[in-house]
Amino acid sequence: MEHILQMHDIVKNYPGVTALDHVDLELKPGEVLALVGENGAGKSTLMKILGGAETADSGLIVIKENSYTQYSPKSAIDYGVGVIYQELNYLNDLTIAENIFLGRLPRKRLIRTVDYKELNRCSKVLQQKVGIHKEPTTEVRALSVGEKQLVEIARIFSQDISILIFDEPTSALTDTETENLFKLIRECKAEGKSVIYISHRLEEVFEISDRVQVLRDGKSVAVLQTASTDKKEIVHHMVGREIKDLYPISSRPTGDIYLEVRNLTAEKARNVTFDLHKGEIVGLFGLMGSGRTSIVKALFGAIKATSGEILIEGKPVQITSPESALRNGIVYIPSERKTEGLVLSHTVKENITLASLDRIKKGLFLNRRKESELVNLWVDKLNIRTPSIDKEVKELSGGNQQKVVLSKYLTLNPRVIIMNEPTRGIDVGAKVEIYKIIEQLCDQGICVLIISSELPEVMALSDRIVVISNGEVSGICERADGYTQETLLEYAIARME
Amino acid sequence: MKDKAMQVGRMSLDSVKKFRFSVVNTQVTLVLALVILGVVFSTLSPVFFSVRNFLNVGISSSILGIMATGLTVAMLLGGLDISQYSVAAFAGLLTAVLLKAGSSIPVALLAVLACGVVLGGINGLIITRMRINPIITTLGTSLIFRSLAFIMTSGRYIAIDNEVMNYIGRGYFLGVPNAIWFMIFVYAIFYYMLKYTAFGRKIYAVGGNADASFLSGINVKKIRFQAFMISGIMAALAGLMMSAQVSAGMPTAGEGAELDVIVAVILGGISLSGGKGKILGTLLGVLILAVLKNGLTLLSVQAFYQMLIRGLVLILAVFLDTLRGGGYR
Structure with a gap:
C-alpha cells in the first residue's frame, strides 16, 4: 500500500464561490503533509470533506484502498480519519474525561451505568500523552482555549485513527503546548500514522512536515518536498499573482490627523494608541484572538472601554455606545x-435604513x-443587484449582502469607517468592487480602518499597518518602508506568551 | 351534544391542511379559518349568525384584544409577558378602590395608566437591567402583582357604581358597543405605530436581530424596556375595561385565563422567536378565539370540552409557528 489516502478530482461549489476546483491530494503512511494557502484557498473545505462534515460535488476518496464518494463524520472515524477542526466541539458542562470519551463511555459490567473509575483512569493516561495537566473530573468550562484544543486532540487519539488532520491547531496554543503537540505528531509518525497539518505559520511547516501542498483559490498549485524548498517559494505559490491586479488601490496623499486613539483599554485590549489621517486606509492586523476585534468594538462603543481617550480633530469625544459613535x-x-x-x-430597504x-x-x-x-440612491451607487428593494435580504448573494451592510452605514455620511473583514466569504469580483468603494471613500477624505486576516489584502490596501499582538500594539509599519509578510507576522506573534 | 363538538374538532383539523398550503400568507389563512368557523357555527346554531351575537363576540373579545396588542409588541421583540392578567386585575381593582374612595373619573383613569407604566416598567427593568429572561421575569411578577392585588383589598371584591364606568364597559355609540370602538381605536394606533413609525421599525429590527440592531445604533435595552411598558399599559387598560364590564374590581380577575392572550397572539402569526408578524394577525387571532368560545357556548358545549378545544387550539397555534419556521429545535 503506497498511499494510505488519495483524494481525486475533488470539486465543491458554494453559491457564488468555487471552493475546490478539481483538487488532488495524496498521503503516504507515516508521512506528515502540510497544507498551506491563504484564507479562503479551500484548505478547511477539503479537510471537512475528508472528515465527512461536507460532501464533495464530485470526486473520489480512496482510504486504505477502499474508495468512497461520500460518507458521514461517524464513518470517517470508522475509516480511521480523525479531524481536529478549527471550530472546537466540546461540551462546557461536562468533565475532561467525559468530553474525551463522549459516546464511548466505559460501562459497568452488570448494571450498565457509567464506570467513572475506569473512565477517569483512561482519561488520565491520555491526558498525560497530550499534556493536559488537570484532573479528569475538571469541567471543560474551566480550561483555557489551548487546553480545550488538547481535549479535542485527546478525543481523536483515544480512537483507532490512522489519518490525523489538524486544522490550524496552534493558533490557540502556548509555546510549550505547541512543542508537546509536535512531539505527539512525531510519535504518531513513528507509529506509522499519517498526519495532514494545516497552518499559516510557515516556520511550523518546516519544523514538522515532510511534504507541502499549496492551495490557492480552490486549486492545488504546488506539491513540494519540504527539505528541498524554502519559505519564499511557498509564499510565491500561495500568493501566485501580482497583488496590484487584484487590489485596484494606489497610494495617495493623505490629510491631517482626524481621529486619535489614546491608551484605549478594554477586555482583551491594552493601552492601544494609533492615529487615523483623513483619506487614509489603516490596516489593523493580528492573529485570531489577538484582540483586534475588541479594539475596534471598544472604539465603536459596542463593548466597554475601561480607560483611554478618543479624540476627533484634537477634541476628546465620549463614546459609550454604538449610538454615540454614530453621532460622532x-x-x-x-x-x-x-x-x-x-x-x-x-x-433590503428596511436593512439599509435601519441605522x-x-x-x-x-x-x-x-x-x-x-x-x-x-434606498434607491444607495442601491444605484453601490450597484446592489436585487430585483427590488422590497426583497428579503437573505435572498441576496454574499457580495450584495455586504453592500447592503455598507450602504446602511454610508447613509449616515460617516467620517470614520471601521471595516472588520470586509471581504470575508465573497467572490473575487465583489471583492474588487468593495475595494473600489473603499478607495472612493478615501478620496472624499474619510478615514478607513480595516481589519483583515488576509495578509495580502491588508498589505495591498493599507497606507499604514498597526499590528496587534495579545491585545497590544506590537508594531506600526508604513507603506513607504515596504511591508513583508515576515515582519508583520513577527510583530503579530511578538507578545504571545 | 358530543357529536357536535366532534364535528367542530374535525372541521378545525381540516383547516390545518389548508393552513399548511398557504402558510405564505398568514392573514388570508386566518380570515379563511374565521369564515370556516362562522359557517360551521351558523349551520349548527340558529342564533350565531346575527348582528346581536356578533356584537357580543366583539364585546367579549375586547379585553383579550386590548391586552393582545401589548403582548404583540413584547413578542415581536422575542419576549413574552405572562403577567398581563395580573396587571389587569391590579389595575381594575385599583380603579374600583379609587372610585369607592371618591376619586373622580379622570383621576382613576390616570391611575390606571400610571399603574400600567409602573408595573410594565418593573418588568422592563428586571428584563433589561437584571437581564432575566422575560418568561421567568413575568412569571415571577405575575405572582407578585396578583398578590399585591389581593393585599390591596384583603382579597375582597369592590363593586363599582359609576355612570361613566358603565358607559365605558356597556354603553353604545352609533349603535356599536364602546368596547368595540375602543378596540378598533387601539388596533388603529398599533397598526400605524408598528408599520409607519421609526419606533415600530426598531421593534421589528430588534426582534429580528438584536446584535445587528445594536450595532446599527439602536438602543436595544430602551426598546425592550419600552415594549414591556407598552405591554403593561395595554394590560392595565384591559383591566379598566374588565372592571367596567362587570362593574367590580376583582383580585381574581382573569385567573386561569392567563394563557388565552398568548394563544391569540401566536395564532395571529406573531413568531415566538420575534421579528415577524402583523398586528392585524393578532386581531384575527383574538377574533378566532372569541368566535370559538361564543360558538361553543351557543352550542352548549360544556366548559370541560371547551377547555379541551382551547388546549388543542394552543397546540395548533404553536404548530403553525413551527410551519412558519420559528419553531423549537
Whole structure:
C-alpha cells in the first residue's frame, strides 16, 4: 500500500464561490503533509470533506484502498480519519474525561451505568500523552482555549485513527503546548500514522512536515518536498499573482490627523494608541484572538472601554455606545454579515435604513418617499443587484449582502469607517468592487480602518499597518518602508506568551 | 351534544391542511379559518349568525384584544409577558378602590395608566437591567402583582357604581358597543405605530436581530424596556375595561385565563422567536378565539370540552409557528 489516502478530482461549489476546483491530494503512511494557502484557498473545505462534515460535488476518496464518494463524520472515524477542526466541539458542562470519551463511555459490567473509575483512569493516561495537566473530573468550562484544543486532540487519539488532520491547531496554543503537540505528531509518525497539518505559520511547516501542498483559490498549485524548498517559494505559490491586479488601490496623499486613539483599554485590549489621517486606509492586523476585534468594538462603543481617550480633530469625544459613535461619525461594519450586519428576514430597504430611521422621520411617522429615494440612491451607487428593494435580504448573494451592510452605514455620511473583514466569504469580483468603494471613500477624505486576516489584502490596501499582538500594539509599519509578510507576522506573534 | 363538538374538532383539523398550503400568507389563512368557523357555527346554531351575537363576540373579545396588542409588541421583540392578567386585575381593582374612595373619573383613569407604566416598567427593568429572561421575569411578577392585588383589598371584591364606568364597559355609540370602538381605536394606533413609525421599525429590527440592531445604533435595552411598558399599559387598560364590564374590581380577575392572550397572539402569526408578524394577525387571532368560545357556548358545549378545544387550539397555534419556521429545535 503506497498511499494510505488519495483524494481525486475533488470539486465543491458554494453559491457564488468555487471552493475546490478539481483538487488532488495524496498521503503516504507515516508521512506528515502540510497544507498551506491563504484564507479562503479551500484548505478547511477539503479537510471537512475528508472528515465527512461536507460532501464533495464530485470526486473520489480512496482510504486504505477502499474508495468512497461520500460518507458521514461517524464513518470517517470508522475509516480511521480523525479531524481536529478549527471550530472546537466540546461540551462546557461536562468533565475532561467525559468530553474525551463522549459516546464511548466505559460501562459497568452488570448494571450498565457509567464506570467513572475506569473512565477517569483512561482519561488520565491520555491526558498525560497530550499534556493536559488537570484532573479528569475538571469541567471543560474551566480550561483555557489551548487546553480545550488538547481535549479535542485527546478525543481523536483515544480512537483507532490512522489519518490525523489538524486544522490550524496552534493558533490557540502556548509555546510549550505547541512543542508537546509536535512531539505527539512525531510519535504518531513513528507509529506509522499519517498526519495532514494545516497552518499559516510557515516556520511550523518546516519544523514538522515532510511534504507541502499549496492551495490557492480552490486549486492545488504546488506539491513540494519540504527539505528541498524554502519559505519564499511557498509564499510565491500561495500568493501566485501580482497583488496590484487584484487590489485596484494606489497610494495617495493623505490629510491631517482626524481621529486619535489614546491608551484605549478594554477586555482583551491594552493601552492601544494609533492615529487615523483623513483619506487614509489603516490596516489593523493580528492573529485570531489577538484582540483586534475588541479594539475596534471598544472604539465603536459596542463593548466597554475601561480607560483611554478618543479624540476627533484634537477634541476628546465620549463614546459609550454604538449610538454615540454614530453621532460622532464613526461607523463599524461588522465581520459577521449574517449575525451582526443584517436582519435577514427583513427587506433590503428596511436593512439599509435601519441605522438612519431617526433621520427620515417626518413628525411622528417615517417619510416613506424619502426612505425609498435614499434606498434607491444607495442601491444605484453601490450597484446592489436585487430585483427590488422590497426583497428579503437573505435572498441576496454574499457580495450584495455586504453592500447592503455598507450602504446602511454610508447613509449616515460617516467620517470614520471601521471595516472588520470586509471581504470575508465573497467572490473575487465583489471583492474588487468593495475595494473600489473603499478607495472612493478615501478620496472624499474619510478615514478607513480595516481589519483583515488576509495578509495580502491588508498589505495591498493599507497606507499604514498597526499590528496587534495579545491585545497590544506590537508594531506600526508604513507603506513607504515596504511591508513583508515576515515582519508583520513577527510583530503579530511578538507578545504571545 | 358530543357529536357536535366532534364535528367542530374535525372541521378545525381540516383547516390545518389548508393552513399548511398557504402558510405564505398568514392573514388570508386566518380570515379563511374565521369564515370556516362562522359557517360551521351558523349551520349548527340558529342564533350565531346575527348582528346581536356578533356584537357580543366583539364585546367579549375586547379585553383579550386590548391586552393582545401589548403582548404583540413584547413578542415581536422575542419576549413574552405572562403577567398581563395580573396587571389587569391590579389595575381594575385599583380603579374600583379609587372610585369607592371618591376619586373622580379622570383621576382613576390616570391611575390606571400610571399603574400600567409602573408595573410594565418593573418588568422592563428586571428584563433589561437584571437581564432575566422575560418568561421567568413575568412569571415571577405575575405572582407578585396578583398578590399585591389581593393585599390591596384583603382579597375582597369592590363593586363599582359609576355612570361613566358603565358607559365605558356597556354603553353604545352609533349603535356599536364602546368596547368595540375602543378596540378598533387601539388596533388603529398599533397598526400605524408598528408599520409607519421609526419606533415600530426598531421593534421589528430588534426582534429580528438584536446584535445587528445594536450595532446599527439602536438602543436595544430602551426598546425592550419600552415594549414591556407598552405591554403593561395595554394590560392595565384591559383591566379598566374588565372592571367596567362587570362593574367590580376583582383580585381574581382573569385567573386561569392567563394563557388565552398568548394563544391569540401566536395564532395571529406573531413568531415566538420575534421579528415577524402583523398586528392585524393578532386581531384575527383574538377574533378566532372569541368566535370559538361564543360558538361553543351557543352550542352548549360544556366548559370541560371547551377547555379541551382551547388546549388543542394552543397546540395548533404553536404548530403553525413551527410551519412558519420559528419553531423549537
